Amino acid sequence: MEERKVYLDKHTNLLQLEEHMYPLVEVSQPNVFRNLFRYDEIPKIAFNDRIVPHSMPDEIWITDTTFRDGQQSRAPYSTEQIVTLFDYFHKLGGPNGKIRQSEFFLYSKKDRDAVYKCMERGYQFPEVTSWIRASKKDFQLVKDIGLKETGILVSCSDYHIFYKLKKTRREAMEHYLSVIRECLETGVSPRCHLEDITRSDIYGFVIPFCLELMNLMEEYQIPIKIRVCDTMGYGVNYPGAVIPRSIPGIIYGLRVHAGVPSSLIEFHGHNDFYKAVSNSTTAWLYGASGVNCSLFGIGERTGNTPLEAMVFEYAQIRGTLDGMDTTVISELADYYEKEIGYRVPSRTPFVGRNFNxxxxxxxxxxxxxxxxxxxxxxxxxxxxxxxxxxxxxxxxxxxxxxxxxxxxxxxxxxxxxxxxxxxxxxxxxxxxxxxxxxxxxxxxxxxxxxxxxxxxxxxxxxxxxxxxxx
Structure with missing residues (x-):
């Protein structure tokens, strides 16, 4: 029997014992966690008191999805509005680029025009990135535009694999890996959006899949990001809560058992249960470098994590704004009201008319x-x-x-x-x-x-x- 390797963890400076490999667990029937998610009952938050350690990365940042997820719940922005907002994000993020990326659709000519104009600004940050369908045509479009990275949807719960895709876990994994390999063949860095991760089998599918992604990254020497998508807002930040609802447990599993570096982990939250902000901060605390946000929380259904909220969360947990210009947040609220015609609810923290x-x-x-x-x-x-x-x-x-x-x-x-x-x-x-x-x-x-x-x-x-x- 092969002995497991002992190695020094550079972050904790403690000797660690290499974990066993986690093979894909194939199942004939979907595991939809009916003990937690009975559709005719309110979802349950269960605990097993398995505590994982904090592991704040050396550097953390914010990424933006205002022009992608944020546009799925409102009238599309004009090209001019997108460029203006992009300028605001650059100013808000400050000289250290704390607003690290901004994510765009590439489907329409208007989308692509906005991408070109934002790239013409020549900013280092936010970096322009994209979200595409998993097709060779779209991969080539990303390459032709000159983008270094793109998001790809890889749904990971059995709800999606069995009921939407009509596949087995192995068929889904093989399909995803083939699509990601195609992306890597074009020289583009894939960002894998693990949709519905808080209803997925973490150790039966997610960890084995991410281990394969890390193998591909080593083979191609191109970074592969993991976006932890709490699509339905089921994630919780409570210590000792069970996976798949535990955000600390998911981030720990990705880092320690799948070997994903913190710099390649990004959390994307939804606010269905009012937990988008607390879950995003928790993702930072337990080892995700990036949190993906939308300005004023505008996004599908109840919305995404508000970008402005995470600016102030950053300052609270790091003790500094690291150069972010928070006065831009008020300028953005004025711009939305006067130029876009969107009225932020009056009691919204930091931006509503009546917040103070x-x-x-x-x-x-x-x-x-x-x-x-x-x-x-x-x-x-x-x-x-x-x-x-x-x-x-x-x-x-x-x-x-x-x-x-x-x-x-x-x-x-x-x-x-x-x-x-x-x-x-x-x-x-x-x-x-x-x-x-x-x-x-x-x-x-x-x-x-x-x-x-x-x-x-x-x-x-x-x-x-x-x-x-x-």
């Missing part, structure tokens, strides 16, 4: 005393979005004072407070509005008009007037 707006008077009083009490971080610095108070019948004097200071961006030395005659006069007007039956929040335009009228009538200095320098 408070309506409660007692909270507004806290903001007036120290904005750290009710604001997540310096949103003015990082997003050009100072915390605001929506003025209504519950805002009180503190809320009105805070609104005036923030709306007119008054320097701290000339801030108005609750005792200001202007604030008191506006409060009287607000109270009268609601006493007469108003039920809606006051608009910025209404408040500005009232403030200007009160200042003219009483001879007060308008907060809109520039502050004189000493």
């Amino acid at each position: 707006v408070t309506r409660a008077g007692i909270h507004a009083d806290g903001l007036l005393k120290n904005e750290e009490i009710y604001n997540v971080f310096d949103t003015d610095k990082f997003l050009n979005r100072p915390p605001l108070v929506a003025v209504s019948n519950t805002s009180g004097l503190a809320g009105i004072a805070h609104w005036i200071n923030c709306y007119f961006r008054l320097p701290r030395e000339v801030h108005v407070d609750k005792s200001s005659p202007l604030v008191c006069a506006v409060k009287e007007w607000v109270d009268k509005e609601y006493e007469e039956g108003r039920v809606t929040v006051l608009t910025d335009g209404e408040l500005v008009e009232v403030i200007e009228e009160l200042c003219r009538k009483n001879g007060w200095k308008s907060p809109a007037e520039p502050v004189q320098e000493a």
Whole structure:
């Protein structure tokens, strides 16, 4: 019996015992994990308390699918809009290229025109990459355009293999490997999209398949990426949860048992169970270098992992933005609203109109005393979005004072407070509005008009007037 090799793991600096090989497990009937996924019941999250270690890669990054998955749930972007957004991604990613790639369709002339124009920008990052059908014609198209990499769909759950493709596991694997070999023959690096991985047989199909992919990579000396696609959002980040729902377990299996380097593992999440962000961060923590995102989470069904969310997740777990320019996120939100006509839901974190707006008077009083009490971080610095108070019948004097200071961006030395005659006069007007039956929040335009009228009538200095320098 052949002895297993002992080797030094360069990441942990611990001696490891080489694992047994994992052969494909052929089955006559599909394993659809009915114990977890009964269609007439809510999916179950089971635990076996098998814990795998954190293994944060030396470098992590974000990749973008706004122009691929993001376009599957909305009207297509124009070529000009795509190029503008691509410019924004370049600026947001900063000099270290934290927005590493942007993924495009190549089906239509409009798609290809956008690819050419984005490539003409000459940016190192985001790198332009593609998603194609598994055909020689499409592979050649990728090569002709000059792309180095393309995504290829390789569905890996028995739901897809048996019910959609009507194949056995071995037939599916052999088909996928032949398609990937064709891609490698053209000199293009394949990115294998393991669709529906969180309902797949991880050690009966996924690990054996990825071992074969690593053999092909060694044979052709061309990188092969593994995209971990949580297609239905079933993935969970809880320690000790069982596979196939465990994101830590899947990433660990790919790294340790299939030998896939962290730099070639990328997580792609969906938000069906509100877990896209936490699962993406978990993928980073357990060894995936890349997380694939869509701007504002726009994507199929409930959407993908929001790109802007992962920018702030990156900063939280690494302690730095590594050069990312977060003010671009607010510019992108304005562009979507004014140029594309898409309104981000008002309470969406970081980008919604009301994400750092408070309506409660007692909270507004806290903001007036120290904005750290009710604001997540310096949103003015990082997003050009100072915390605001929506003025209504519950805002009180503190809320009105805070609104005036923030709306007119008054320097701290000339801030108005609750005792200001202007604030008191506006409060009287607000109270009268609601006493007469108003039920809606006051608009910025209404408040500005009232403030200007009160200042003219009483001879007060308008907060809109520039502050004189000493």
